[in-house]
Each structure stands twice: as structure tokens, then as C-alpha cells.
Amino acid sequence: MENKIAKASCGTMESSDAYMELEPVAGATQIELQSVVEHQFGESIRALAAQMLAEEGIENVRLSIIDRGALECTLRARLETLIGRAREGGSAHA
């Protein structure tokens, strides 16, 4: 899959949700996480994000996640939406 993406965002800062931004960078992929459950779930959230980026063939990006206690199904949904928007040119779309 073509690794052509634009800067994109999705999600909210409400509880049980996560706000995410994705943008292309020159170097290796960076995943930045702020989470209210960092101590317990930080590693698994980073692993999930890395896995979904890899599955989509996306490299050389900076992914920022502000997690407000989202369940895995919510994180997956937000990551999928984020990647979809990044591929569509960055803005929210229907």
C-alpha cells in the first residue's frame, strides 16, 4: 500500500476516548503517548499503534496519542479513522 499520507487528527479529549494526530516526518516512526493509564497499559497501547501502522504499511510518521482511558476497541477505531483521514488528504471526511 502506498505510504502517502497527510497530517491528520481524530478523536476527542473526553473520558474513555483518545485524541490522536499523525504527520509525516523525515526519520523513523515515533509514537508519543500521554495516557491516564500509562503505567498499566502504556506498553500495550504503543504496541497496538505500532502494529496498526505496520499493517497499513505506514512508515516515517509521528503519531501522537492523548489517551483518556479508551478501551482497545475505541483505540482501534480512532487509529483506523486517523489512518483513513491521513490517506484521504488529512481532513475529516465522511
Next chain:
Amino acid sequence: MRRSMLFLPGNTPNMILSGDCLGADAIILDLEDAVAPDQKDAARVLVRNAIKYLQFPGVEKIIRINSLDTPYWKKDLDEMIPLKPELIMTPKTSCAADVLEFDAYMSELEDKLGYERNTVKLMPLIETALGVENAYAIASASKRVAAIFLGAEDLSADLRCKRTKEGKEILYARGRMVLAARAANVDVYDTPFTDVNDDEGIRVDAEFAKGLGFTGKASISPRHVAVINEVFSPTQKDIDYAYEVMEAIRIGKEQGKGAVSLHGKMIDAPIVARAQQTIDMAVALGLGKEA
């Protein structure tokens, strides 16, 4: 058993995630009015994942998709039909042709997925003057239609009248909806009561709707769910009377009587039918046993 249906905004995880513990018989995961146009993509994916991973045991899932005059409805169905939600709610349904258009696309998806046709049922939301006038045609347009639902907020705007708590402005529409649904042998649901803090008002409104013949009522607030469930459930007195009716009929048959009376009143076929409906509901609620 569907007495209460609770609307949950489709792009709000903290509300969706508690969908199975708010007491409603059904949740309506809303991809339409509760979701801004630039968030339709996010809501669609979130709702799809919520159903896929959480499943909401014991609660019926209804998805309110976007209307035919938007570019979203096919994408909504593409994402939702594979998950087999019990019902798809179609907004602004105004005629039988609207139902048939949704129906045809749902059949196409079910065929592709190898599902039996009509696996996912339809609940047209009727919220225009034209829709109310065509209520029977809508309710009987397809075997896929399991229920119709009155949306009074949009209807009031279409009627160019003020929406009031008393609801006199929708009395005709309510009656028309019940008649149409019963004639078509489908369920019928009443519009939400929108004053979230009026605990007495919701009870009065729900009792009125039940009195007209509605099967149940929708809600936009979890606070209204318990009252709706209570109002649309048979009371113990109703249940006891229903068993008495069935027992009287049984004894009458044994004795070869053509006419049977109970407490001085004749029991005729409609009374027996209502008694059976009460018993069926009591059984479904765990409040009674098969007669």
C-alpha cells in the same frame, strides 16, 4: 421484548460503552443527527468496533443510519450489515419507495455476505407529514419492516407548529401511526419525551402513548428508561387477570359452554387475545409462565 429504546450518540465512546447497563431493552446507536458531518467516518468505525468487540449482551442493537438524501447511508450499511445488528433505523422515511431502496441495498449486502435475506430488520423513522400520511404503505412495504417509529421533533417542524409537552400537535400522527402499524402487523414506537429533568412528565407521556396502543417508547436520556419499562410492562393485576381469563376459557370449554363470563362480564375473543398478549409479555419478562 422491546419496551424502551435509548439513543446513544455514535461518536461518544463513554456513552456507547455503557450501552448494556442502562436498563434499556434496545440501544439506538446514532450515526445521524448526533454526529457532525465531518465526524461521520469516525462514528461509523467506532460503532462498528463497539458492536464487534462489546456485543452488548441482552440488549438489542439498532443503528440509526443517515437518510437517503445524504451521501452517507450506503457507507453506513456497508459497515453495519456485516455485524448483523437486529435493526436498522432509517430516518425521514416518507414513502414505500424509500423503504424499498434501503431494502434492496440491504438485500444486496446480505447476498454478498452469504446471509439469509431479511436477517437485519428495518425500523423506518417517520418524521415528516408525508411519512405520516404514508405510514401504512411504509409499514407494509417489505417483510423486512419490523416496526415503525414516530419522530415528533422533525414532524413538528414539518407541520410548522410548536412542539409542546402535552403533545396535542402530534395526536393525529400518533393515532395514525398506531393504526398503520397494527394494520400491517408490526410494532410501533413513540417519540422521545425531551425534557430530561421532568420525571412526572415522562410518566404521563408514556402512559398516554401506551393508552393509544404504542408498543414502547424511545428515550434520549437514561433517566427515562426505567419509567418507560415500567409503563410498558403489565402490572401484577393485569397478569393475574389474564391468567383468570385463560382459566375461565379452559373451564368453559370443558363444560361445553359457548359463552363464558368472568366477574360478571362476558369474555369474548378480543379479551382472550389481550390476555394472551399480557401473558406472553409476562413470560418474556420472567413474571409469569405459559398459560
